[in-house]
Amino acid sequence: MTLISTTPVRMERLRIVLRGAVQGVGFRPTVYRLADKMRVAGWVRNSAAGLEIEVEGTTEQTNDFLHNLKRERPPAAVITTEEVSRIAPTGAMWFEILPSDENVPRTAAVLPDLATCPACLRELLDSADPRFEYPFTNCTLCGPRYTIILDIPYDRRNTTMESFTLCPACRREYESVRNRRFHAQPNACPACGPRLWPIPEVDRTSTLSHAARALARGETVALKGVGGFQLLVDGRNSAAVQRLRERKHREEKPFALLMPNVACVRRYCVVNTMEEELLLSQAAPIVLLRPREDCELAPEVAKSSPYLGVMLPYSPLHHLLMRQYPFPIVATSGNRADEPIAIDNDEARKRLQDIADVFVLHNRPIARPCDDSVARVSGGRPQILRRARGYAPLPVTVPRECPPVLAVGGHLKNTIAVALGQQVFLSQHIGDLDTSESREAFKRAIEGLCRLYRFEPKSIACDLHPDYASTQWAMASGLPVVQIQHHHAHVAACAAENGIDTDYLGVAWDGTGLGLDGTIWGGEFFVVTQGRFERVAHLRPFRLPGGEAAIRECSRSAASLVWETRGADAAQRVAGAGIRALLERGINAPSSSSVGRLFDAVACLTGVSDQNRFEGQAAMSLERAIGSIRTKDSYVIENRDGIGDWRPLIEALLADKELYVDAALMSAKFHNALANWILGVAQATELQNVVLSGGVFQNVYLAERCQSLLEEEGFQVFTHHHVPANDGGLSLGQAVLAGEY
Numbered sequence: 001m002t003l004i005s006t007t008p009v010r011m012e013r014l015r016i017v018l019r020g021a022v023q024g025v026g027f028r029p030t031v032y033r034l035a036d037k038m039r040v041a042g043w044v045r046n047s048a049a050g051l052e053i054e055v056e057g058t059t060e061q062t063n064d065f066l067h068n069l070k071r072e073r074p075p076a077a078v079i080t081t082e083e084v085s086r087i088a089p090t091g092a093m094w095f096e097i098l099p100s101d102e103n104v105p106r107t108a109a110v111l112p113d114l115a116t117c118p119a120c121l122r123e124l125l126d127s128a129d130p131r132f133e134y135p136f137t138n139c140t141l142c143g144p145r146y147t148i149i150l151d152i153p154y155d156r157r158n159t160t161m162e163s164f165t166l167c168p169a170c171r172r173e174y175e176s177v178r179n180r181r182f183h184a185q186p187n188a189c190p191a192c193g194p195r196l197w198p199i200p201e202v203d204r205t206s207t208l209s210h211a212a213r214a215l216a217r218g219e220t221v222a223l224k225g226v227g228g229f230q231l232l233v234d235g236r237n238s239a240a241v242q243r244l245r246e247r248k249h250r251e252e253k254p255f256a257l258l259m260p261n262v263a264c265v266r267r268y269c270v271v272n273t274m275e276e277e278l279l280l281s282q283a284a285p286i287v288l289l290r291p292r293e294d295c296e297l298a299p300e301v302a303k304s305s306p307y308l309g310v311m312l313p314y315s316p317l318h319h320l321l322m323r324q325y326p327f328p329i330v331a332t333s334g335n336r337a338d339e340p341i342a343i344d345n346d347e348a349r350k351r352l353q354d355i356a357d358v359f360v361l362h363n364r365p366i367a368r369p370c371d372d373s374v375a376r377v378s379g380g381r382p383q384i385l386r387r388a389r390g391y392a393p394l395p396v397t398v399p400r401e402c403p404p405v406l407a408v409g410g411h412l413k414n415t416i417a418v419a420l421g422q423q424v425f426l427s428q429h430i431g432d433l434d435t436s437e438s439r440e441a442f443k444r445a446i447e448g449l450c451r452l453y454r455f456e457p458k459s460i461a462c463d464l465h466p467d468y469a470s471t472q473w474a475m476a477s478g479l480p481v482v483q484i485q486h487h488h489a490h491v492a493a494c495a496a497e498n499g500i501d502t503d504y505l506g507v508a509w510d511g512t513g514l515g516l517d518g519t520i521w522g523g524e525f526f527v528v529t530q531g532r533f534e535r536v537a538h539l540r541p542f543r544l545p546g547g548e549a550a551i552r553e554c555s556r557s558a559a560s561l562v563w564e565t566r567g568a569d570a571a572q573r574v575a576g577a578g579i580r581a582l583l584e585r586g587i588n589a590p591s592s593s594s595v596g597r598l599f600d601a602v603a604c605l606t607g608v609s610d611q612n613r614f615e616g617q618a619a620m621s622l623e624r625a626i627g628s629i630r631t632k633d634s635y636v637i638e639n640r641d642g643i644g645d646w647r648p649l650i651e652a653l654l655a656d657k658e659l660y661v662d663a664a665l666m667s668a669k670f671h672n673a674l675a676n677w678i679l680g681v682a683q684a685t686e687l688q689n690v691v692l693s694g695g696v697f698q699n700v701y702l703a704e705r706c707q708s709l710l711e712e713e714g715f716q717v718f719t720h721h722h723v724p725a726n727d728g729g730l731s732l733g734q735a736v737l738a739g740e741y
């Protein structure tokens, strides 16, 4: 075809800058192939800002290029901002991949670890492939990232793979732009990459079959995974699961399960399409699912939770082990009780020697611990409850610029965050800061995140509570400290991740957080305006006899409520004379407006649960008790002058109990009362946007009920999806509020 043009073809050059998780996901080869197809000249390179592209061609060609770039971006890429500008053409003739530039600010996002992709899995299982059964197979689209990176830019020399020299075959893949392992930093093969350690008494090739036989015998296997050690036992073997609980000193907190494939998950759980997608996503989190009635797992796996936490194999090592042992396996982090997860071979053998019978070790170092993430589907959308492997350290883009602040989070379920402009980079879940080991992990996470982003904080944001280990660290840091009220941080985190920049009604419900008046808050309604908050309503405070002890023993909160409704004798029948005395004298019985403790009390009074062996256990049991009941029946929390009075609720509940009303119905009526109370306060405040945050909103029944009630009345409801509703989200809220306090 010949076209005769009377005017010379106008050439155009575009400069495109993509920010976000754009490195290490196969973006440059994608751009290269696209440029080739569209016949545009120019270049692409990784820079510390992200991905930079310049393309030159006719207007039609460059438009085509832009259009196709939007459609064909690599699946793992997360683009947070995109800038396109027109610049002067240079007369370039070809397209090339330029070496990485290191001179611009280091805000390029580091990628999370990605589950094994289908192409790598095929190779792993193909006996004719050089990588057949090679447990460290990966490519540009999958494999470890955050857990191997030591510095940015993300190049092999800046990862824990640095000590493995690429063999000629791997190097060819690494250097060939048309290969799916082009610049795959952790690229490896049996000839040059990491390997499993032989177990002394068996030969190397059968390390995994040895582990499988151990599982079959009911033994515990410690497996060095992606972000740390995992402890594995057969999930169908009660004695084995119970033994692991005893050895790990973990009484009742549910264990997660690793299952070989979706078909297996369906045998044990009820799964919808979105949950399947979440299981199969590249983040491959633990997904909370409803177990089937006839579920044949050991009951010791998850006693009090309405859910089973299930994940699919996300590393080649998992895939290979599950080929040998295709059954549900308990997979829990390699630690004792609430210590941080072990990542180093020697450390693991020391710390886990009394727990594990068999060790599966390898020589690829783990740069930082990263637990399995926990997610679920709520209100038709995925929601993250523990943010770690697969998500960390992706930034959350917030509506306003933040000052260069380091936010150190709360005390339980700790995470930390650094703010760079409109991006807040959150650490992986660090855990409860009760032990010296976890406080060490907390300090290492701070050092690690600051080093990775060359971040020098000008101030520290922390909680108001003086006894939190994170607050104490902040106070000792020598930098200016901004203390942020716990529940304000909760709602600010939820508002920020939803991009809300206007006034809103923030509902912060959780177990415990220090209030401005020195009492324990946890049932709060705030009107939030430009970083300020006004406490417009809250739960009527009640005493917690015994203070901290009331968190473990639900009968203490229950007695307190009964004491105020039916008097001292009735309270004594609930929790004994000792508690009655504490209530009467008001000694060691701090006042609290916590909805979390209200849940505990109701769980106890309905006979559903009387203890919290882990955070939120009683509330979880109460949610579970609802079962399949659907009703609009409700108790009443009276809203008078901003005080939510629970006395009519407790009265009605005790009356129901005397009539032997089913616990399921009492639980549903209690949940409904809470949702109705929120609606009432929202109607009184007349703000369009309602933000729900705090650990209580991990309760799916309550969250969905609130959402539908409020939306029916024309409110906009915002809940957490990218960061946890629990204290794991506090660091984000602290970071965004730091500049406004």
Ligand code: ZN
Pocket: 116, 117, 118, 119, 120, 121, 138, 139, 140, 141, 142, 143
């Ligand atoms: Zn792959």
Ligand code: ZN
Pocket: 166, 167, 168, 169, 170, 171, 188, 189, 190, 191, 192, 193
């Ligand atoms: Zn190789």
Ligand code: FE
Pocket: 486, 490, 510, 511, 512, 513, 694, 695, 726, 727
């Ligand atoms: Fe909290």
